[in-house]
Amino acid sequence: MSQVPSPLPKTVSHEDLLIRRMRTADIPEIMLIESVSFGRHHWSPESFSFEIKNQVGRYYTLLYKPENKIIGYCGYWIVLDEGHITTIAIDPTFRGNGLGELLLVKMLDRMSGQSVKWATLEVRVSNFSAQQLYYKYHFRTLGVRSRYYQDTNEDALIMTTESIQDKSFRIFFKEVRQKLANRLGGKLPEGAD
Numbered sequence: 001m002s003q004v005p006s007p008l009p010k011t012v013s014h015e016d017l018l019i020r021r022m023r024t025a026d027i028p029e030i031m032l033i034e035s036v037s038f039g040r041h042h043w044s045p046e047s048f049s050f051e052i053k054n055q056v057g058r059y060y061t062l063l064y065k066p067e068n069k070i071i072g073y074c075g076y077w078i079v080l081d082e083g084h085i086t087t088i089a090i091d092p093t094f095r096g097n098g099l100g101e102l103l104l105v106k107m108l109d110r111m112s113g114q115s116v117k118w119a120t121l122e123v124r125v126s127n128f129s130a131q132q133l134y135y136k137y138h139f140r141t142l143g144v145r146s147r148y149y150q151d152t153n154e155d156a157l158i159m160t161t162e163s164i165q166d167k168s169f170r171i172f173f174k175e176v177r178q179k180l181a182n183r184l185g186g187k188l189p190e191g192a193d
C-alpha cells in the first residue's frame with residue numbers, strides 16, 4: 001500500500017514546536033534530513049554521536065509536536081570567544097517557514113549568554129539560500145577557503161558576525177527576533193536547556 005504523505009504545513013506556530021538538546025536517540029531521524037540536505041558531504045551517525053558528547057559543542061533538535069517528528073537541528077562549538085556554527089538543517093518539507101532562522105536565533109541567543117563575541121561559519125559558495133539567511137543576521141564574508149568541500153572541491157565562504165555583544169547588534173537582533181516571533185504566532189517556542 002502506498003503511503004499518503006502528510007499535508008505540508010502552511011504556517012507553523014510556536015505552539016507546535018519544541019527545541020531541546022540533541023540526544024543520541026535522535027540520530028536515526030536526523031540522518032534522514034542530513035542525507036537529503038548535504039549530499040555526499042554529509043556527516044555520519046558516528047559524527048553526530050561524537051559531537052553530542054563534545055565538550056565544546058552544543059547541539060539542538062527541533063521537534064514538530066503534532067507529529068512527534070524531528071524537523072531540524074543545529075549545533076556549534078565554543079572556542080574561546082568564538083561560536084562556530086558547525087551544522088544547521090531543516091527537513092525540506094518544512095523549509096520556508098522561518099525555522100532555519102529560528103535555529104539560528106536559538107544559537108545566537110545561547111552564544112550571547114555564553115559570552116561569545118563572534119559567530120562564525122563556513123558555507124558553500126553555491127548555497128545561496130543559507131547565505132541569504134546569514135546575511136539577514138548581519139553575517140559578512142571574511143574570506144574563502146579554497147576547495148574546502150572534498151566531494152566537489154567547492155570553495156567555502158568564511159562568514160562572521162560583528163560582535164554579538166555590541167549594543168548595535170543587540171538592538172538589531174532584538175528587532176529581527178521579534179519579527180520572527182510574530183511570524184511564528186507571537187512567541188518563540190519553548191526551549192529546554
Ligand SMILES: CC(C)(COP(=O)(O)OP(=O)(O)OC[C@H]1O[C@@H](n2cnc3c(N)ncnc32)[C@H](O)[C@@H]1OP(=O)(O)O)[C@@H](O)C(=O)NCCC(=O)NCCS
Binds near residue numbers: 088
Ligand atoms: C539553510 C536552511 C537551514 C534554511 O532553512 P529554512 O527554514 O528554509 O529558512 P527560513 O524559512 O528560516 O528562511 C529564513 C531566511 O533565510 C533566507 N532564505 C531561506 N531560504 C531561502 C531561499 N530558498 N531563497 C532565498 N533566501 C532564502 C531568507 O533570507 C529568509 O528570510 P525571509 O523569510 O525573510 O525571506 C535550509 O534551506 C536547509 O536546511 N538547507 C540545507 C542544509 C544547509 O544548506 N545548511 C546550511 C549549511 S552552511
